[in-house]
Amino acid sequence: MLKVTELSKSYGKRKVFDNLNITAERGEIIGLVGENGAGKSTLLKILATLSKPDDGEVFLNDQSYKKHYRAHRKIIGYVPQNIAVWEDLTVLENMKFFEKLSPVKKSVKEMKHLLDNIQLDRYKTRVSQLSGGMKRKLNLAISLIHEPEFLLLDEPTAGIDLKSRIEIGEFLKNLARNNNMLIMYTSHDMNEIKEVCDRVIIIGEDNFYRELLSDYMV
Numbered sequence: 001m002l003k004v005t006e007l008s009k010s011y012g013k014r015k016v017f018d019n020l021n022i023t024a025e026r027g028e029i030i031g032l033v034g035e036n037g038a039g040k041s042t043l044l045k046i047l048a049t050l051s052k053p054d055d056g057e058v059f060l061n062d063q064s065y066k067k068h069y070r071a072h073r074k075i076i077g078y079v080p081q082n083i084a085v086w087e088d089l090t091v092l093e094n095m096k097f098f099e100k101l102s103p104v105k106k107s108v109k110e111m112k113h114l115l116d117n118i119q120l121d122r123y124k125t126r127v128s129q130l131s132g133g134m135k136r137k138l139n140l141a142i143s144l145i146h147e148p149e150f151l152l153l154d155e156p157t158a159g160i161d162l163k164s165r166i167e168i169g170e171f172l173k174n175l176a177r178n179n180n181m182l183i184m185y186t187s188h189d190m191n192e193i194k195e196v197c198d199r200v201i202i203i204g205e206d207n208f209y210r211e212l213l214s215d216y217m218v
């Protein structure tokens with residue numbers, strides 16, 4: 001489903017990655033791992049069509065990003081590292097707002113069902129009153145309104161308690177399995193990565209992660 005060939009990206013003189021090659025199929029959950037500043041967010045932004053590489057190509061369903069990025073955007077879901085929801089609106093009002101921007105339409109019942117699946121049933125609660133874990137769940141639910149085939153998540157479990165982390169991990173596993181989605185996500189929690197991901201891709205030259213996760217690198 002996804003093919004990345006000889007991808008390179010620099011910021012000024014700082015080379016973030018060079019000659020990166022990745023292939024991935026539907027139904028897989030892939031963990032992106034690497035030390036701070038290794039380039040994980042940069043790669044996710046390129047794969048989400050929000051940033052361009054200096055060199056190399058990305059293909060989704062055999063179609064190049066260069067020509068087909070508008071069509072690809074409709075089937076890509078991206079959850080940024082910083083939570084991006086409206087604090088003064090309720091959970092359901094946020095869903096309704098983002099549904100209006102979505103190419104796929106959803107009824108209120110369907111949106112509630114989506115929230116129930118991610119174990120966030122406080123539809124009428126104002127976002128400012130939610131915990132960090134609940135906000136992350138809402139951010140994730142919003143990214144699924146348009147039924148993406150390829151989901152990219154930048155540290156979706158950062159700074160939240162173990163229970164919410166486990167719930168999000170289980171939710172992602174069910175999404176990949178039941179909806180046949182390709183999911184790529186970053187985390188600094190290696191136990192979680194081992195529990196949730198089918199395999200990992202290490203960004204950067206750091207051998208620490210290569211040794212730690214050698215069984216998961218295919």
Ligand SMILES: Nc1ncnc2c1ncn2[C@@H]1O[C@H](COP(=O)(O)OP(=O)(O)OP(=O)(O)O)[C@@H](O)[C@H]1O
Pocket residue numbers: 011014016034035036037038039040041042043
């Ligand atoms: N817009 C930008 N302009 C200049 N340099 C940038 C920009 N975005 C990222 N960088 C640099 O590129 C490198 C990779 O950053 P990136 O955020 O992709 O790393 P990361 O692996 O996601 O880090 P973390 O684990 O801390 O989130 C860092 O050195 C960062 O400072």
